Amino acid sequence: MWPWSRQTRLNKTSQQSDAQKPGPHIKAGAARLTHSLNDTQSVLRSISGVDTALLKQLISQTSALNQELNALTQELNPHTSLDQFTGDIEAVYQRLQSGVGQSPDIIIRRFLMGDKAKIPAVLTFVDGLTDTQMIDQDTIMLAQQYDHAFTRHHDPQTIHQVVHDLVTASGHVTTETSWNKLMVKLMGGNTILFLSGSSTALVIDTVKYRARSLTTPTTERSVLGPQEAFNEVVLTQMNLLRMRIKSPNLRFDSLTIGEMSHTTVIVAHIEGLTNPELVAAVKRKLSVAKMATLNIGQELTPLLASRYHSLFPQVRRTERPDVVARELTMGKVAILVDNTPFAMVVPNTLADFYQTLEDYTMSFWGASLERLVRFLGLILGLLLPPLYIALTSVNPELLPTKLVITIAGSRVGLPLPPVMEVLTMWAIIEILREASLRLPKELSNTLGTVGAIVVGTAIVKAGIVSPLMIVIITLTALGLFTSPNYEMATPWRVLFWFLIALSYLFGLFGIILGLLAILAHLASLENFGVPYLSPFGPYRWRDLKDTFVRFPESSLTKRPAYLQPLDVTQSSHWHVDPMPHPQLGQAQKEEQHG
C-alpha cells in the first residue's frame, strides 16, 4: 500500500484515536513523518516525463496529509487524549481545516465573542443540513453582541456554561468533549461551537433536513381512510405517530446503527400496554446489529425475523402512520429507521398481512366481504393453474364430461402441453409486470393494458395457448396480488412454481402434498414467540373475530391474546347506549311553546 494513501492515513488516524494517552515519542515520530513527507513532496515535484495529473493528485494528497499531521502535532500533548478537545482554539481550527474542513459542504467560521471580551471561538456546521438562520441570528449574532455575561464570568472553563445559559437562543443545546462524538453530531446537522479556553464544546441543534413533503400512500391505498404516508425523516415519522397517539406512554427509544452511517433507529411502543418482554427482545435483537451502513430499514429484517430464510414475511412494513398507530395500540412494537419511509411492525401473523385499515373504515359487512374476496383471490391465484395442469395432464377423469369436452375443444391443434402453456403465459405476465414496474407511471399503465390485450389476443390467434389459459392466467395474476401487503404477494408467487411442478408430476395428489407442506411450514413459523398461524393455531375464538371476517366493533373489545399485552381490554363501553331514542320532537315543541 502506498504509505501516504488515504487508507493508510485513515488507519493511522484511527489508531491514534484509539490510544487514549499517547506517549512522548508520538510527537517526535510525527515530526519525523512530516519531514519525510516534505522530502517526498520535493522529490515528486522534481520528477518529469510522467503523468502530470497523477503527480498533481499525489502532491495534493500529501499536502493534505501534511496539513493534518501538522494540526495533530500542534495539539499533541503527552497528558491529554487525541479524542479530547483541549480548549486550544487555534489547534481546533487547524484540525478542522485539515480534516473535515477539506470537504466543501463543511463550514468553519472563526469569530470573537463579545464586543469587549473578544473571546476567540470557532463554529462549524454542515452546509445544507442546518438552519443557517438559527446559526446567524440565534448564535453568532447574539454571541458577538452579548458582552455583559462575558465580562462578569472570567473563568474560561465555564464559559461554555455562560453561552449555554445566557447567550444562545437555540432550543436544544448540549455539551460534548469527545472529538469523535462531536464529529458524528456535526455530520448529523448540528452546529458545534468551540470556545477558547473551555475543554467542552457546545452542540447546538440546528438540524434542518431537506425533507420530502408528506404524500398519499402509494403501496397501500385507501378509499375512506387517512391519506398520509411517512416520509424519510424519522423525526417526522415520530411526529405523525404522536399526532395519532397523544398519550405520554408512547415511547420512542433511540438506537444508532451503522458504524459509518450512524443511522437513527427508533423503537416505538406504548408503555403499560406493550409486553415489556417484547420490547426488550426487539431492542436486544437490534443491539447486535453490526454493520457499516444502514441505508434502508429492510436491512434489519434478518435480525427481526425468527426464521429469516422463510419465504413468508414476518416483519410487516407499512408506509401508513395510521396502520402503525393502530398496531401500536394493539400491543405491537414499531421500528422507525431514518431515511426509510416505511415503518416496520413486529410481531405478525399470517392474518395480519391480509388486514388493512380500510377494513375498519367501512361496515363489518363490507370489510368481511373484502377480506373473503382477498382469500378467494389467493386461493384462485395459487391453485387455478396447478389444478388446470393436474386435471388436464394427470387426472382428467375428475372433471365433468362437459368441461372436459370444452377443454379438449380449446386445446385442439395446440403444440404445447398444458404445463408449457402455463409456463409460457406466466413468463409473459412476469415480464410485463417487471417492465411496468421499471417504466414511468404513464408508460407502465399503457404497457400493462396494451401488453395484456395485444399479447393475449395474439398468442391465442397464433395457436400457442388456448383461450381458457388466458382466463386462468388473468385470474391468477390478479388473485395473487389481492393481498393488501405487497410483501405477501412474493411468497405465493414463488410457491406457485412449486405447486406447478408438483401438479405436473403428481396431479391432485401432488397439489395436496404441496399445500400440506406449506401449511406445515406456516405452522412451524414463530415471530417473537407469536405463532404465525395465530389465532387458528393455536385456536383462539376471541381473536378469530378479526381474521377472515371482521365482526362488528361492539364485539372487538379485546386486544389480540397472542400478543399478550399488559392491558387486554381495548374498549369496554360498547354495550352502553346512553341515549338510544333522543326525543327530537320534544325539544321542537318546547321551542314552539316557549
Add this chain to the structure above:
Amino acid sequence: MGNRRRWWRITVVAVMTALLTWSLTGCWDDKSLDTRTLVLAMGFYPARQPGQIAVYFAIPTPAGLTSDSGSSSSGGASGPPIIILKGVGHSIGQAFSAAQASTNRDLYLGHTIFLLFSTKLSPKALRRLVNALDRIGTLDKTPFVAATSAPFASVMGTIPQEHFPPLYYEELFSCTTCQQLMLGVRFWEMSDRLWTPGVDLVLPLLRPTKQGPAVDEVALYRGTRYVMTLTPKETAAYAIAAGLSRKTSIFFPRLWDTNLDFVADKAHVATRIMHGRLQATLAIHATATLESIATPTETAAQVAAISQKAAALLADQAVSFVRLSQRHDVDALGFGRSLAWSAPAIFSRYRHWHQIYPHLNVSVRAAITINRLGDVR
C-alpha cells in the same frame, strides 16, 4: 459431528419422502388430455362370428370438439361431431385392442358416460361383459346404461337437441324433472341387480324414431337373459309400481271432470313370512295436484272421493304390472331381495327364487295426497 449427523438425517428424510411420494402416486401411467381420445359411449352387440362380441366406441372428432367448445385455437373445422370405432373379439379387451388399432391416440374410458347393450346379446355374453366392465379401473361406474334392438349408429345418430348424443342421454337420465318416468339406470345399479339374488334387471329401451330417440319402454331381464320389452302403457304401470313415475296426468271425466297432474310417487316393497306363508306387500304413496275440476271450489268430500278413485287406479296399474312380471317370472320390483334383507335365513332356503316368485302372494296398497294449490314443476 452433530452437524454432520443432522445433515445426514435431513438427507435421509428427504430421500425417503421423495421415494415414498414417487412410489405412492400411481400417476405415472397417466397421460395428458391431448394424447387421449375420449370415449363418450360404448355399444355392445353380438358379432357375426359365434362367441364373439362387437364393441362400438363413440368418440368426438376434433371438428366436433371445436364447434362444441366454441373456442378453438386452431380455427374452425368441419365434419361430423362424432365417429364410431368398432372392435370385435372374444372379450372386451380384444375388441378394445382392435378398435385401438384404428386410432393414433389412447382410447380413454375415464369419461364414458353411456353404455348401450343390445337385447340380442346372449346371457353368457352379457354376464362376461358386465363382469369385465366392472373390472376396468379407468371406467367410471356411473355411466347410464340402456338396452336397444337398433344398431349402435342409429341410436347415436345426431340428435337435434345435442351435439354429442351420449351427452343427450346422460342429461336426460340424470335430470329428475325432465322426464315423465325416471327410467335411468346407472352401470353400478345394473351390476348390482345382476349379481344380487331376488331382483331382476330392468333397462330403459332406446328406440330411434324420425322425431328423435323414444325412451318410453323398458326391457326386462331374468338374470342376464333378455325376456321381453314392455309396451309404453306397461312401462307406465311399471313406473307407478316401482315409484318412478313423475309427470303423469290422470283424468276422471265422470268425477266432476277432474284432472290430476304431476303425480310423484314412492313405492315400498316388503316380503315376510306371515302365518307360515310368504306374503309380499307393495305400498305406493303418491302426491298430485288438482289441476282442474268442474265445480268452482272443491269440498273435502270431493277431494276424498277423487283421492280414493285415483288410489284405486294406481293400485290397479301396479297389480297389472305385478301380474305381468309374475307371468314372465321377472322380479323387477325386488320382492325376493326384500325377503333376503328381512329374513336371509328363509331366503337362503329357496334354491331358485324364480320358482317361487310366480306364485308369490302380493297385496298392493295405494294412497294419494292431493294438493289443492298448484305445484307446477
